[in-house]
Every structure is written in structure tokens, then in C-alpha cells.
Amino acid sequence: xxxxxxxxxxxxxxxxxxxxxxxxxxxxxxxxxxxxxxxxxxxxxxxxxxxxxxxxxxxxxxxxxxxxxxxxxxxxxxxxxxxxxxxxxxxxxxxxxxxxxxxxxxxxxxxxxxxxxxxxxxxxxxxxxxxxxxxxxxxxxxxxxxxxxxxxxxxxxxxxxxxxxxxxxxxxxxxxxxxxxxxxxxxxxxxxxxxxxxxxxxxxxxxxxxxxxxxxxxxxxxxxxxxxxxxxxxxxxxxxxxxxxxxxxxxxxxxxxxxxxxxxxxxxxxxxxxxxxxxxxxxxxxxxxxxxxxxxxxxxxxxxxxxxxxxxxxxxxxxxxxxxxxxxxxxxxxxxxxxxxxxxxxxxxxxxxxxxxxxxxxxxxxxxxxxxxxxxxxxxxxxxxxxxx
Numbered sequence: 001x002x003x004x005x006x007x008x009x010x011x012x013x014x015x016x017x018x019x020x021x022x023x024x025x026x027x028x029x030x031x032x033x034x035x036x037x038x039x040x041x042x043x044x045x046x047x048x049x050x051x052x053x054x055x056x057x058x059x060x061x062x063x064x065x066x067x068x069x070x071x072x073x074x075x076x077x078x079x080x081x082x083x084x085x086x087x088x089x090x091x092x093x094x095x096x097x098x099x100x101x102x103x104x105x106x107x108x109x110x111x112x113x114x115x116x117x118x119x120x121x122x123x124x125x126x127x128x129x130x131x132x133x134x135x136x137x138x139x140x141x142x143x144x145x146x147x148x149x150x151x152x153x154x155x156x157x158x159x160x161x162x163x164x165x166x167x168x169x170x171x172x173x174x175x176x177x178x179x180x181x182x183x184x185x186x187x188x189x190x191x192x193x194x195x196x197x198x199x200x201x202x203x204x205x206x207x208x209x210x211x212x213x214x215x216x217x218x219x220x221x222x223x224x225x226x227x228x229x230x231x232x233x234x235x236x237x238x239x240x241x242x243x244x245x246x247x248x249x250x251x252x253x254x255x256x257x258x259x260x261x262x263x264x265x266x267x268x269x270x271x272x273x274x275x276x277x278x279x280x281x282x283x284x285x286x287x288x289x290x291x292x293x294x295x296x297x298x299x300x301x302x303x304x305x306x307x308x309x310x311x312x313x314x315x316x317x318x319x320x321x322x323x324x325x326x327x328x329x330x331x332x333x334x335x336x337x338x339x340x341x342x343x344x345x346x347x348x349x350x351x352x353x354x355x356x357x358x359x360x361x362x363x364x365x366x367x368x369x370x371x372x373x374x375x376x377x378x379x380x381x382x383x384x385x386x387x388x389x
Contacts, residue, residue, distance in 0.1 A: 030277050033286040037276030049099040052204040057106035058257030063193045073112035086119040087155045097354040100124035102260045105361050114170045115163025123155040126349040134324050147344050150381050158373045192244035202233040264357050271353025275317050298339040301386030309339035310378040313347030323347050338386020346378040
């Protein structure tokens with residue numbers, strides 16, 4: 001896609017600056033809300049979420065051979081194995097829609113087939129065991145089970161559909177090769193690589209383990225010792241890097257990590273700002289689109305209510321687990337059970353920042369198809385659930 005000419009960019013910035021209606025309280029409030037959301041994102045999701053994810057993606061790029069990725073995730077791989085591994089991998093990480101992006105980008109550029117990569121992309125933020133347990137406790141066992149089953153089925157079915165739709169393009173991509181190089185370290189022992197990747201994943205999971213909003217004994221206990229586990233994993237990472245990695249490997253790892261960061265971070269920050277401008281922070285009524293409008297449009301179980309809930313969920317940014325109290329508040333304000341489930345299925349897996357980065361990796365057509373499938377399945381599932389319950 002061609003870039004916009006600089007004169008047009010300058011003209012656009014000038015016209016926006018010249019006509020910006022700062023006298024309007026809704027406009028000024030939404031601008032401030034956008035920066036509040038960006039600050040919250042930077043404070044809670046960059047240092048402990050995104051940076052470890054970038055390092056994991058960088059390690060995968062230099063340590064995992066293209067042949068192994070193609071063997072287990074490529075178009076010719078056994079579908080049962082490819083999709084099962086992709087869905088389980090995402091489930092174990094239990095991360096938000098933005099943190100999964102460097103990992104998705106890494107395996108896709110390494111040679112993973114589009115279908116398994118999409119399954120991984122959806123399953124990471126959507127199939128969160130703690131979120132499903134808390135959904136059951138806070139919103140009811142029926143919606144908790146429906147969310148868990150729906151997310152698992154969606155991750156695989158949407159991956160299979162994407163693979164079928166873009167089968168020819170994906171085959172051509174595999175024939176041309178991938179954009180991430182093999183760094184030549186595959187001859188080394190797998191032992192320290194597994195130790196390093198395991199330490200990074202454990203740190204990512206436990207450093208971001210949030211306190212449950214409802215008393216769940218086991219998860220509260222995990223929360224109480226999360227920093228002990230994260231600290232031990234960090235020691236393992238540092239020991240492995242110092243003891244086993246050569247200077248060349250460290251350099252390659254840092255270069256790949258930085259490459260992912262500079263590709264993804266600018267789009268994420270812009271997307272968070274734009275999402276905050278439109279919708280404000282979740283639960284706040286300060287965006288350009290008034291929050292109370294949302295709650296009045298998702299009552300009942302109509303096609304429009306379910307579609308609107310899915311669409312809003314696909315555009316809003318939800319930090320991990322925050323979707324539960326937000327849906328609880330909306331249901332208290334009259335949101336139907338069907339639209340509530342639709343939002344829970346679409347919201348954690350997609351967001352405007354997430355879609356901007358996916359577009360950079362996959363292109364516009366694949367991104368719109370993926371988002372459309374998530375919204376469609378969420379809408380239909382919400383309607384079915386609302387009809388049954």
C-alpha cells in the first residue's frame with residue numbers, strides 16, 4: 001500500500017488543528033480520556049506485558065527453525081496437531097489482545113500456516129482460564145460455560161475458515177519463504193533454549209497475574225506468591241543468557257526483539273489513543289461516543305443488539321479480566337444476556353490497536369475477514385444463547 005504524500009499529511013494535520021472544536025466539552029473530555037487510556041496502557045501493559053512478549057518473539061525468531069514451525073504449523077502439517085497445539089499454546093499464555101501480537105507475528109513470519117496462526121491469535125486472549133472461572137462466579141455458570149466453549153470452538157473454526165478462504169495466497173507465501181531469518185543457532189542444544197523460553201513465558205504469566213475480583217482460593221494463593229515465581233524465572237533467564245548464550249546470539253536476539261518492538265509499538269500507541277478518543281476508558285462516559293448510548297442499545301436479544309455488542313467489543317480495548325466487571329455493570333443497566341456473551345467473545349480477542357497491528361502483518365483483506373468472522377460468530381452465538389436462556 002502506497003504511503004500518503006507528505007503535503008497531504010501536513011494539510012490534514014493543519015485542517016484538523018484549525019477546526020478542532022475545543023470549546024465543546026465532549027471533545028475536550030474525549031481528548032483527555034484518550035491520553036488517560038494511553039497512560040494506563042503504558043503503566044500497566046508495556047513493561048511487564050509487551051516487553052517480555054517482544055523478547056519471547058525475538059527468541060523464537062532466532063532459536064526455532066523455520067523447518068520446525070512449518071512441520072507443526074505449516075499448511076502441510078496434520079490439521080489436528082496444528083490447531084490443537086495452536087489453541088493450547090494460546091490458552092496457556094492467557095494474555096491480552098495486544099500482548100499476543102508479537103508472538104503471533106513471530107510464528108506467522110517464521111512459516112506458520114494462516115489457519116493455525118489465527119487460532120493462536122484468537123485463543124491467547126480469548127481462552128483465559130481465570131477469566132472463564134471469574135465469568136462463571138460473577139455472571140453465572142451458564143454464561144461462563146458458554147464463553148469457554150464458544151472461545152475454544154471459535155479459535156479453531158475461524159482458523160480453519162481463514163485457511164480455506166486464503167488457501168492459495170498462503171501457499172504462495174510459503175513458496176516464497178518468510179521475512180524472518182534463521183539465525184543459524186539451531187545446531188545448539190535444545191536444553192538452554194527451552195530453559196530460556198520457559199523462563200520468559202513463566203515471567204510473562206506471573207508478572208501479570210491480577211488479583212481476582214471474586215474470592216477464588218487457588219488463584220488468590222497464586223497471586224500472593226506471583227512475585228516470588230516471577231523473580232525466580234527472571235533469575236533463570238539471566239543465568240541462561242550469561243552462561244549459555246554467545247555474544248553473537250545475544251546480539252541477534254536483541255536485534256530481532258527490537259525489530260518486533262519498532263514495528264508494533266507505534267501502531268499500538270496510536271490505536272490506544274484513537275480507541276480512547278472514540279470510547280474513552282471502559283466504564284467512563286467521556287469518549288466521543290457516549291458510554292450510556294452503548295448500554296441503551298444492547299438490551300433484549302435482537303440481531304442488532306448482539307451485533308452492536310460484538311462490534312463495540314471488537315473496537316474497545318479491554319485489559320485482561322476488566323471485561324467482566326464492565327459486562328456486569330452493563331447487565332445491571334439492562335444489557336441482555338445474549339449481547340453480554342457476544343461482547344465477552346469478541347472483546348478480549350479484538351481491539352482497535354490489535355487490528356491495526358494485524359493489518360500490518362496480514363494485510364487489509366485478511367484482517368477485515370478475521371474481524372468480520374469474530375463479530376459474526378459472536379453475534380450468532382449471542383443470539384442463540386439469549387434465545388435459550
